[in-house]
Amino acid sequence: GESVGLHLPTLSVQEGDNSIINCAYSNSASDYFIWYKQESGKGPQFIIDIRSNMDKRQGQRVTVLLNKTVKHLSLQIAATQPGDSAVYFCAESSESGATNKLIFGTGTLLAVQP
Amino acid sequence: DGGITQSPKYLFRKEGQNVTLSCEQNLNHDAMYWYRQDPGQGLRLIYYSQIVNDFQKGDIAEGYSVSREKKESFPLTVTSAQKNPTAFYLCASNPGQDSNQPQHFGDGTRLSIL
Numbered sequence: 001g002e003s004v005g006l007h008l009p010t011l012s013v014q015e016g017d018n019s020i021i022n023c024a025y026s027n028s029a030s031d032y033f034i035w036y037k038q039e040s041g042k043g044p045q046f047i048i049d050i051r052s053n054m055d056k057r058q059g060q061r062v063t064v065l066l067n068k069t070v071k072h073l074s075l076q077i078a079a080t081q082p083g084d085s086a087v088y089f090c091a092e093s094s095e096s097g098a099t100n101k102l103i104f105g106t107g108t109l110l111a112v113q114p
Numbered sequence: 115d116g117g118i119t120q121s122p123k124y125l126f127r128k129e130g131q132n133v134t135l136s137c138e139q140n141l142n143h144d145a146m147y148w149y150r151q152d153p154g155q156g157l158r159l160i161y162y163s164q165i166v167n168d169f170q171k172g173d174i175a176e177g178y179s180v181s182r183e184k185k186e187s188f189p190l191t192v193t194s195a196q197k198n199p200t201a202f203y204l205c206a207s208n209p210g211q212d213s214n215q216p217q218h219f220g221d222g223t224r225l226s227i228l
Contacts, residue, residue: 008154034216043120043204043219044157089156102217104149104156 137205
């Protein structure tokens, strides 16, 4: 299949372990953040989002943490499975309150070892 | 099933040729977007449309054109003026700027030069 990114940071984990993927954002005025998962040859798939009035948000097996002080966002995946192997990237909104102008990170490749 | 459909999945362009990428959505979304993805880089916004018959340039609009004659359709034309068109093109949509909803993506079109 096609590669969606070359020379990406890679996180290698064992099946069943927890994964933590990090993202640093640049704009202190950004107030909306999203995590996407992208499998090879496919479009990005929405995972979870968070607004700046929250520090933490949980979904199914995933948790997003937001630290506005250091402009840092993380995605935690519990009990990582082989199907979680993909490129994960964060996006921030560049205009307050708007979801139309997103700035995307370059991504992290998550490799799950069986 | 509701979703975003991009076609074709693979497209080849000859020198001096314009090509058009299709994006159709049946989600009744007002807003649609076109992004370009290159290896090792984040998604970059080409054009976006918040409503029918209206669209705005994104960060890398040169060499591209769009139309939004129907709510469900937002085709992208890669013109001969785009000198480096080889990339993975992604279309996205969301209900609109004030909807507080994330963008959802199609599965992309990979464009290559013959």
